[in-house]
Amino acid sequence: MNNNSVNNGNVNMGTNKNPSGTTFVSSQSVSASAVVTKEKIRYKYIVFDKNGKQIKGYFDAFRKVDVESFLNAQGYKIAEIKPTKISKFGSALTFSNEMSYKDLNFLLTQLSTYIKSGIPLADSIVILENQTKSKKKKDLFNRINYELNTGANFSEALARQGNVFPKLLINMLKASELTGNLTETLDDMAAYYKTADSNRKQIISALTYPSVVLVISIIVLTFLLLFVVPQFVDIFDQLGAKLPGITVFLINLSNFVRKHIIKMVLALAAIIIIIIAMYKNIKKFRYIVQYLVMHIPVIKDVIIYNEVIMFTKTFSSLIKHDVFITDSIEMLGKITNNEIYKDIIKEAVTNLSTGVGLSKAFENKWAFPRIAYEMLLTGEKTGRLGPMMENVANYYEDEQKNLVQRLKSLIEPVMIIILAIIVGVILMSIFIPMFSIYNNIL
Numbered sequence: 001m002n003n004n005s006v007n008n009g010n011v012n013m014g015t016n017k018n019p020s021g022t023t024f025v026s027s028q029s030v031s032a033s034a035v036v037t038k039e040k041i042r043y044k045y046i047v048f049d050k051n052g053k054q055i056k057g058y059f060d061a062f063r064k065v066d067v068e069s070f071l072n073a074q075g076y077k078i079a080e081i082k083p084t085k086i087s088k089f090g091s092a093l094t095f096s097n098e099m100s101y102k103d104l105n106f107l108l109t110q111l112s113t114y115i116k117s118g119i120p121l122a123d124s125i126v127i128l129e130n131q132t133k134s135k136k137k138k139d140l141f142n143r144i145n146y147e148l149n150t151g152a153n154f155s156e157a158l159a160r161q162g163n164v165f166p167k168l169l170i171n172m173l174k175a176s177e178l179t180g181n182l183t184e185t186l187d188d189m190a191a192y193y194k195t196a197d198s199n200r201k202q203i204i205s206a207l208t209y210p211s212v213v214l215v216i217s218i219i220v221l222t223f224l225l226l227f228v229v230p231q232f233v234d235i236f237d238q239l240g241a242k243l244p245g246i247t248v249f250l251i252n253l254s255n256f257v258r259k260h261i262i263k264m265v266l267a268l269a270a271i272i273i274i275i276i277a278m279y280k281n282i283k284k285f286r287y288i289v290q291y292l293v294m295h296i297p298v299i300k301d302v303i304i305y306n307e308v309i310m311f312t313k314t315f316s317s318l319i320k321h322d323v324f325i326t327d328s329i330e331m332l333g334k335i336t337n338n339e340i341y342k343d344i345i346k347e348a349v350t351n352l353s354t355g356v357g358l359s360k361a362f363e364n365k366w367a368f369p370r371i372a373y374e375m376l377l378t379g380e381k382t383g384r385l386g387p388m389m390e391n392v393a394n395y396y397e398d399e400q401k402n403l404v405q406r407l408k409s410l411i412e413p414v415m416i417i418i419l420a421i422i423v424g425v426i427l428m429s430i431f432i433p434m435f436s437i438y439n440n441i442l
Contacts, residue, residue, distance in 0.1 A: 098165075114127060226258055247432060301403055
């Protein structure tokens with residue numbers, strides 16, 4: 001992007017050139033388009049690129065002239081720019097898509113590489129915008145570039161994108177802007193999100209197989225109850241077979257499902273939606289759900305290990321970048337979505353403010369492993385809290401990998417046994433009456 005279009009946060013007005021090449025500014029254009037609003041307005045634009053291809057899009061800015069300047073700097077020929085309305089619902093959809101850990105890792109790695117090569121930050125963002133084929137990402141990079149060229153710092157530019165970027169990243173970048181070590185922070189955060197993405201994939205991998213098998217089992221069972229069992233019911237009625245209790249139960253279940261299948265599906269969907277809404281909006285409910293899940297055998301260790309990894313790795317990264325311990329702990333409380341850990345961190349903040357010490361809040365807590373506590377205590381006593389937390393994160397990363405592998409090995413035979421029991425019960429309920437009929441005939 002041509003940085004000459006912006007100087008100290010002042011954006012050039014709409015310009016034109018006469019035949020001699022002299023640039024002039026239309027006073028009427030300036031008065032109409034340079035009005036600054038208190039909140040950003042969404043503008044719809046139609047432009048043509050260098051090849052004459054028409055491009056349509058939207059851009060949020062405080063004034064129309066900012067949009068004109070930005071599009072001119074991109075090398076577009078402007079055909080039309082006009083304000084457009086957007087509902088609050090639409091606005092929420094636009095800015096509520098969090099960037100994935102994988103995309104964050106790529107973005108930060110690329111930015112660090114470009115900046116180390118001597119490319120200015122704003123130009124690096126333009127390169128990223130040109131590289132991506134995603135319309136959503138192009139718009140995102142354009143919005144970031146707009147903020148940078150209106151005088152905002154990089155951390156401010158990211159913060160103004162709603163919740164697209166994590167609070168941790170924004171705060172780390174804010175600290176790096178004060179110390180001048182932006183590339184180092186970009187590299188560290190890229191490594192951080194690479195690890196976070198790896199941990200997330202491990203958990204998803206462990207839960208994918210049982211989830212798929214469970215869904216398939218439900219579908220197959222529903223199909224049998226709706227279409228297969230009724231066929232045998234007619235046969236049993238015609239032959240006057242004496243039905244055992246297990247068969248009667250299966251027939252009654254089949255009749256119930258056939259009569260109420262639509263209501264059952266709607267009720268299940270409603271329950272799921274209500275649970276999700278309550279989980280997102282009711283803190284106490286979220287705490288109860290997390291508490292129960294974190295007490296399920298085997299699965300509890302996967303979740304606790306993941307929380308410990310993210311806590312210690314984030315804590316280590318904050319300390320490494322010279323963030324005060326009190327500020328680091330407060331930031332950790334805002335970042336985590338786990339209410340159990342939020343309570344522990346809140347206690348840690350209180351302890352630090354009263355001089356009790358950090359490690360005391362984590363002592364004898366079921367959600368914080370004893371090994372992690374001992375290493376935290378040692379790091380606090382020796383003044384090597386950052387390196388010690390990094391060691392804790394590395395230790396539990398290895399533990400989590402081994403645990404996930406054991407979990408996969410355990411879940412597969414368990415699911416096979418469950419499927420065998422379900423199929424066996426259905427077969428028994430069908431074949432026992434048939435054997436009875438056969439014996440009566442003989």
